[in-house]
Amino acid sequence: MRLAGLALxxxxxxxxxxxxxxxxxxxDPALEARARAISEELRCLVCQNxxxxxxxxxxxxxxxxxxxERLEAGDSDAAVKQFLVDRYGEFVLLRPTFSESxxxxxxxxxxxxxxxxxxxxxxxxxxxxxxxxxxxxxxxxEALARVLGRPEQG
Amino acid sequence: MTGAFPVAExxxxxxxxxLALSLIQSSVPLWGARSGDARLMGVAPATATAGFLYxxxxxxxxxxxxxxxxxxxxxxxxxxHSAKPLLYKITGVWGNHExxxxxxxxxxxxxxxxxxxxxxxxxxxxRATVLAVQGWIGSAFLLFILLTSNPFAxxxxxxxxxxxxxxxxxxxxxxxxxxxxYLGYVGFSIAFxxxxxxxxxxxxxxxxxxxxxxxxxxxxxxxxxGIAMGSYWAYYELGWGGWWxxxxxxxxxxxxxxxxxxxxxxxxVMEKRxxxxxxxxxxxxxxxxxxxxxxxLVRSGVLTSVHAFATDPTRGVFILGxxxxxxxxxxxxxxxxxxxxxxxxxxxxxxxxxALVFNNLFLVAxxxxxxxxxxxxxxxxxxxxxxxxxxxxxFDLTFGPLMIPVLLAVPFxxxxxxKRGDLAAAAQRLGVAMxxxxxxxxxxxxxxxxxxxxxxxxxxxxxxxxxxxFSELAERTRLFRLPIAASAARLAGLPRSAFGTALAHAGLGxxxxxxxxxxxxxxxxxxxxxxxxxxxxxxxxxxxxxxxxMTGPNYRAEVAHFRVDRDGVGIGTVTxxxxxxxxxxxxxxxxxxxxxxxxxxxxxLGDRSERGLVLRAYYKPxxxxxxxxxxxxxxxxxxxxxxxxxxxxxxxxxxxxxxxxVPA
Numbered sequence: 001m002r003l004a005g006l007a008l009x010x011x012x013x014x015x016x017x018x019x020x021x022x023x024x025x026x027x028d029p030a031l032e033a034r035a036r037a038i039s040e041e042l043r044c045l046v047c048q049n050x051x052x053x054x055x056x057x058x059x060x061x062x063x064x065x066x067x068x069e070r071l072e073a074g075d076s077d078a079a080v081k082q083f084l085v086d087r088y089g090e091f092v093l094l095r096p097t098f099s100e101s102x103x104x105x106x107x108x109x110x111x112x113x114x115x116x117x118x119x120x121x122x123x124x125x126x127x128x129x130x131x132x133x134x135x136x137x138x139x140x141x142e143a144l145a146r147v148l149g150r151p152e153q154g
Numbered sequence: 155m156t157g158a159f160p161v162a163e164x165x166x167x168x169x170x171x172x173l174a175l176s177l178i179q180s181s182v183p184l185w186g187a188r189s190g191d192a193r194l195m196g197v198a199p200a201t202a203t204a205g206f207l208y209x210x211x212x213x214x215x216x217x218x219x220x221x222x223x224x225x226x227x228x229x230x231x232x233x234x235h236s237a238k239p240l241l242y243k244i245t246g247v248w249g250n251h252e253x254x255x256x257x258x259x260x261x262x263x264x265x266x267x268x269x270x271x272x273x274x275x276x277x278x279x280x281r282a283t284v285l286a287v288q289g290w291i292g293s294a295f296l297l298f299i300l301l302t303s304n305p306f307a308x309x310x311x312x313x314x315x316x317x318x319x320x321x322x323x324x325x326x327x328x329x330x331x332x333x334x335x336y337l338g339y340v341g342f343s344i345a346f347x348x349x350x351x352x353x354x355x356x357x358x359x360x361x362x363x364x365x366x367x368x369x370x371x372x373x374x375x376x377x378x379x380g381i382a383m384g385s386y387w388a389y390y391e392l393g394w395g396g397w398w399x400x401x402x403x404x405x406x407x408x409x410x411x412x413x414x415x416x417x418x419x420x421x422x423v424m425e426k427r428x429x430x431x432x433x434x435x436x437x438x439x440x441x442x443x444x445x446x447x448x449x450x451l452v453r454s455g456v457l458t459s460v461h462a463f464a465t466d467p468t469r470g471v472f473i474l475g476x477x478x479x480x481x482x483x484x485x486x487x488x489x490x491x492x493x494x495x496x497x498x499x500x501x502x503x504x505x506x507x508x509a510l511v512f513n514n515l516f517l518v519a520x521x522x523x524x525x526x527x528x529x530x531x532x533x534x535x536x537x538x539x540x541x542x543x544x545x546x547x548x549f550d551l552t553f554g555p556l557m558i559p560v561l562l563a564v565p566f567x568x569x570x571x572x573k574r575g576d577l578a579a580a581a582q583r584l585g586v587a588m589x590x591x592x593x594x595x596x597x598x599x600x601x602x603x604x605x606x607x608x609x610x611x612x613x614x615x616x617x618x619x620x621x622x623x624f625s626e627l628a629e630r631t632r633l634f635r636l637p638i639a640a641s642a643a644r645l646a647g648l649p650r651s652a653f654g655t656a657l658a659h660a661g662l663g664x665x666x667x668x669x670x671x672x673x674x675x676x677x678x679x680x681x682x683x684x685x686x687x688x689x690x691x692x693x694x695x696x697x698x699x700x701x702x703x704m705t706g707p708n709y710r711a712e713v714a715h716f717r718v719d720r721d722g723v724g725i726g727t728v729t730x731x732x733x734x735x736x737x738x739x740x741x742x743x744x745x746x747x748x749x750x751x752x753x754x755x756x757x758x759l760g761d762r763s764e765r766g767l768v769l770r771a772y773y774k775p776x777x778x779x780x781x782x783x784x785x786x787x788x789x790x791x792x793x794x795x796x797x798x799x800x801x802x803x804x805x806x807x808x809x810x811x812x813x814x815x816v817p818a
Contacts, residue, residue, distance in 0.1 A: 021760060110519070112519045
């Protein structure tokens with residue numbers, strides 16, 4: 001489903017964006033592209049689950065203008081984000097930080113995978129050991145073939 | 155029916171009777187199964203069927219109240235209006251908290267009644283226990299409705315006019331999306347009930363899997379369509395052209411889908427090979443648990459969103475109680491009883507079973523990514539007061555990488571033999587698929603340049619899935635190695651489940667290509683226009699003709715007219731509009747969407763500024779593949795369900811023949 005690709009998509013592209021209005025945009029295309037990329041990772045604080053790039057809310061508009069002002073003042077992308085975090089807290093970041101309190105958040109999916117692989121491996125080894133040899137011996141094969149009434153081949 | 159007829163009270167009374175029946179269904183058959191009393195066990199089908207009929211009666215009563223615009227019923231007053239179009243008077247029944255819970259229970263009891271009806275070839279004690287577990291779930295949710303969410307509450311004095319339905323919900327999407335979604339969500343309750351019954355009985359055999367798999371498949375098919383429908387609805391209704399937002403409410407439906415997909419595949423191993431029994435039982439419990447968590451997230455109001463009608467905290471606590479009871483109870487029962495279940499057959503790591511275990515490992519980890527991403531912010535805020543957001547960038551970095559290995563592996567699965575497979579031979583048979591995939595990557599690179607390397611790989615992966623899916627059919631029909639007529643005859647002779655697998659896997663590739671193409675290659679235009687202006691987006695030109703007012707049944711609208719041309723040749727008009735729903739004074743944006751081939755032109759209006767009308771236009775190449783792929787997947791599910799083996803039904807097995815082929 002959509003699912004699958006999102007992943008990829010994420011890696012692939014800077015996604016679509018919608019709510020930016022014509023007069024907000026910066027004249028410098030490189031700077032505008034950076035503004036769009038940053039906007040996609042910032043939450044519209046009063047919206048349900050939208051980035052400021054997607055939202056038509058007045059607050060999102062204000063933040064978009066703010067991001068562009070900071071960029072025009074020469075801030076790096078990280079500095080712009082930090083500026084907003086200082087003002088609004090980490091809640092504004094749609095990509096959670098790799099901080100200590102978020103460790104479990106980032107690690108959990110991969111821990112689940114590793115635990116699953118480990119369990120599957122242990123289980124496999126135990127089952128195989130418990131089942132003993134899987135293959136029949138040559139005599140058993142012969143006996144089986146006789147019982148089944150099949151002519152032995154080669 | 156006259157206005158004086160107490161329709162609401164009738165519905166309320168029917169719900170109380172349904173609860174009474176459900177309580178009997180929860181207890182008596184279980185006692186019968188324990189004591190081996192056939193008469194007590196026989197109570198189960200009767201109560202399940204009658205319970206369903208009473209819930210249906212209650213649902214009909216609520217529908218009648220909505221159709222009559224009986225504003226003395228609080229639910230109708232809050233969500234309807236006499237001028238509302240007829241379709242929305244009907245769909246408005248479940249476009250609110252109380253009504254949607256009633257729909258939930260209606261579908262739950264429907265599934266119970268179906269098990270009662272079609273389960274005659276099940277062992278009596280298994281059927282009685284399964285229906286008893288269904289009864290527990292039904293009782294809990296009927297109590298929830300009666301105690302916290304009564305849809306039949308009256309208002310005195312009755313208001314003259316209603317407050318109308320949320321305009322965003324006044325759409326044909328509401329007629330289709332919730333029922334499909336619930337058929338999926340709630341359908342997984344059957345797998346859950348069978349899992350609990352197996353644990354209670356301490357016995358599980360191939361007949362169990364033969365029953366669980368089709369029910370899971372049916373639920374999965376509905377859920378696939380329901381999610382896709384919801385996605386398309388959001389795409390055209392919200393007016394910003396996005397189709398998936400990683401919103402907690404979307405995630406709530408996506409988690410059961412992922413886990414259900416894993417369950418389908420593990421149930422297959424169990425049905426065919428008798429292996430992975432304990433794991434399948436656990437997965438069945440987890441899948442329905444995720445459905446319950448989804449219901450909790452949406453219904454409790456912990457998330458504020460267009461879907462969360464509930465704001466009353468008592469409801470949240472009540473559902474949380476149900477959640478703890480069923481998930482905690484289910485998992486405890488699993489921990490206690492699972493060791494008594496007998497293990498199934500052995501297999502080598504490289505085998506069909508091994509491939510399905512691989513699928514399960516990664517799907518479960520991907521589910522975990524969605525799960526922590528959705529619930530971690532709630533937990534962190536609850537425990538430390540710290541507020542964080544988890545948005546698309548998180549899922550892109552966790553869910554994404556976890557899905558890629560599964561997608562790469564999908565075509566191999568059906569080509570590996572059971573028990574012990576040959577990877578090299580499978581790879582050889584996938585030569586054509588690999589060539590198609592590489593050709594696709596090169597074609598995208600040639601057309602778009604080297605900066606499109608990642609989209610090219612994404613599209614290559616999609617082609618790999620599609621071509622790989624049909625490689626198995628080509629292999630089984632010995633295509634091009636036998637005369638075409640002989641291959642065609644073989645194709646006709648294949649079981650429908652083989653087509654089901656191929657379609658479902660190919661659908662995944664179709665959706666993936668749609669996602670990648672739209673995200674990477676869409677054109678966007680945001681500008682202001684005056685009448686007479688012509689602007690371009692992608693290969694299309696839009697000429698703004700003008701704007702005219704319009705009056706709908708319960709809204710006023712401003713409709714903009716644009717002429718569309720392609721390279722200067724006129725090909726039609728589009729009319730995006732902005733509406734104001736008069737009762738709630740709520741504005742909505744109605745995007746105009748034109749489909750050209752598989753691609754779409756999406757035109758949406760912004761506000762009016764001094765320099766003209768703000769226009770947002772997008773050209774979205776291959777965007778329809780996103781949803782078409784889901785339809786293909788669902789068609790795969792349906793094809794597999796129509797397989798002869800499932801149509802005719804599993805033969806009843808004697809207890810003595812249920813032993814495993816390989817001793818544990």
